[in-house]
Amino acid sequence: MLDKIVSFSDEFDMLPKSGVVLVAVSGGVDSMCLLEALLDISYGCGFAISAAHYNHRLRGSESMRDEAFVAEYCKNQQIPLFTGSGNVQAYAAEHGFGIEEAARQMRYDFLSEAATKIGAKHIATAHTADDNTETIIMNLARGAGALGLSGIPPTREIVDSQLKSLSPRNGNTVTVIRPMLRVTRDEVMDFARTRSIPFVEDSTNSLDIYTRNKVRHRIIPLLKDMNPRFIEAAFAVASLMREDEDYLSKTADEYISQHASSRTGGCAMNAKNLAQLPFAVSGRVIRKLCGGSLSYWHVRAALEICKGKDPSAMLSLPGTNIYREYELVFFEKNEGKIGTDGFLPIFPTAGEGIPIPGTGLKYSCKTALRNDIIQKVNNSVTSFMFKKNDICGRIVIRPRYSVDSVKLYGRKERKTLKKLFIEHRIPARRRDTVPVVADDAGVLAVYGIGAGDRAVPESGDMVLRIDFEFI
Numbered sequence: 001m002l003d004k005i006v007s008f009s010d011e012f013d014m015l016p017k018s019g020v021v022l023v024a025v026s027g028g029v030d031s032m033c034l035l036e037a038l039l040d041i042s043y044g045c046g047f048a049i050s051a052a053h054y055n056h057r058l059r060g061s062e063s064m065r066d067e068a069f070v071a072e073y074c075k076n077q078q079i080p081l082f083t084g085s086g087n088v089q090a091y092a093a094e095h096g097f098g099i100e101e102a103a104r105q106m107r108y109d110f111l112s113e114a115a116t117k118i119g120a121k122h123i124a125t126a127h128t129a130d131d132n133t134e135t136i137i138m139n140l141a142r143g144a145g146a147l148g149l150s151g152i153p154p155t156r157e158i159v160d161s162q163l164k165s166l167s168p169r170n171g172n173t174v175t176v177i178r179p180m181l182r183v184t185r186d187e188v189m190d191f192a193r194t195r196s197i198p199f200v201e202d203s204t205n206s207l208d209i210y211t212r213n214k215v216r217h218r219i220i221p222l223l224k225d226m227n228p229r230f231i232e233a234a235f236a237v238a239s240l241m242r243e244d245e246d247y248l249s250k251t252a253d254e255y256i257s258q259h260a261s262s263r264t265g266g267c268a269m270n271a272k273n274l275a276q277l278p279f280a281v282s283g284r285v286i287r288k289l290c291g292g293s294l295s296y297w298h299v300r301a302a303l304e305i306c307k308g309k310d311p312s313a314m315l316s317l318p319g320t321n322i323y324r325e326y327e328l329v330f331f332e333k334n335e336g337k338i339g340t341d342g343f344l345p346i347f348p349t350a351g352e353g354i355p356i357p358g359t360g361l362k363y364s365c366k367t368a369l370r371n372d373i374i375q376k377v378n379n380s381v382t383s384f385m386f387k388k389n390d391i392c393g394r395i396v397i398r399p400r401y402s403v404d405s406v407k408l409y410g411r412k413e414r415k416t417l418k419k420l421f422i423e424h425r426i427p428a429r430r431r432d433t434v435p436v437v438a439d440d441a442g443v444l445a446v447y448g449i450g451a452g453d454r455a456v457p458e459s460g461d462m463v464l465r466i467d468f469e470f471i
Helices: 002-011 029-045 061-077 088-095 099-118 129-141 185-195 211-226 230-259 271-275 279-290 296-307 417-423 428-433
Strands: 020-024 048-055 081-085 122-124 155-159 173-177 261-263 266-270 314-317 320-325 328-333 351-356 361-369 383-387 396-398 436-439 442-446 462-470
Touching: 002 029, 020 029, 020 099, 029 048, 029 185, 048 061, 048 099, 061 081, 081 099, 088 099, 099 122, 099 173, 129 211, 129 230, 211 230, 230 266, 230 279, 266 271, 271 279, 271 296, 271 328, 279 296, 279 320, 279 328, 296 314, 296 320, 320 428, 383 442, 417 428, 417 442
Parallel strands: 020 048, 020 122, 048 081, 122 173
Antiparallel strands: 155 173, 261 266, 266 328, 314 320, 320 328, 351 361, 361 462, 383 462, 396 436, 436 442
């Protein structure tokens, strides 16, 4: 087993030449054997060993027994030990997690903080080849792709943004290493018997109330009947899948780097080009841009947005909105809501740089005498002047109404705003945030489209001037 750990660690450059390796120790046979193995290996490699134990408080007196056992063992072996605990059930209820996910997150938060305190750059966990196989089967049952079928990664970096005690400016990382990932559980048990390594049993491991236990006790024995070396075969498959995943993931990263343009809250790229990529690449591009855990059907639905002919199609996915704006497809972070409710009407007053909430624009308003010095703005789409004497009632800046229409300055026919928005290729999702300048008689001007043919000033007239610009 030691030879397997050393060769696997060398393959993935897991163990340092100096410094401290923090070993996560639950008290179970896997983690106790990992602690013993790394102690042996450390003597000839130059690194030191510390241990960390997290009490999840899920098994009452048994959880306290495990903590006391690990503490006593580390004391006798003179191994520095860091302990922590937390209320997993309360944390799961507060954050909407399952118990297993909440326990995992709290445990890794503790391990990360403990590693940071002692300056350890490596956290060793006791995942075995059997754990890896169980994970692969569980991911297969969920319909996972290559990433899920790659199983547990041999190493994983926890960047400083995930470490509560580190500043993002430090550029620090802690690497989780799994030196026993090629070792089977049978080999671990043989090692424990040969070395007389003490350990404690988790009583919940025998209960089939958890999915992992069902896989361990029911499914894997059947697969071993078909192939006694199934655990090794699963490891080989996972290694092949991981290599494929790494290559395709890098290809997707390169495509994003070359073709995505940043936008506020997200990014955009050409929809047709994305849809024409091989699915192995386009699916990964979509998953990376969405940043969430998407199912196969989520990805397919996103690609339909790219392939379709609807220039204003929309799709809401976990954490992300996807929408078309003619040739472009946008990926925008959200909280599960697509679209907009427009903005509240504003009655303009004299002043500069007044924001219009929900539009990304601000306006300026002033009264002036129209003469040859003042720039002619009749043909502008962002600045408008209106003859004050021809304004009916009170002027307002508001979203469009369904009945709105306007005859633009210099045009022959009146058109609805809906038709004008389509002609000017203004996406449907943005139409409710386009400022419309109107009075009691109707539309005077539309931002981005132009002014109407009513209340048009001539030289010498007193005018109301409204200018729009981005905030």
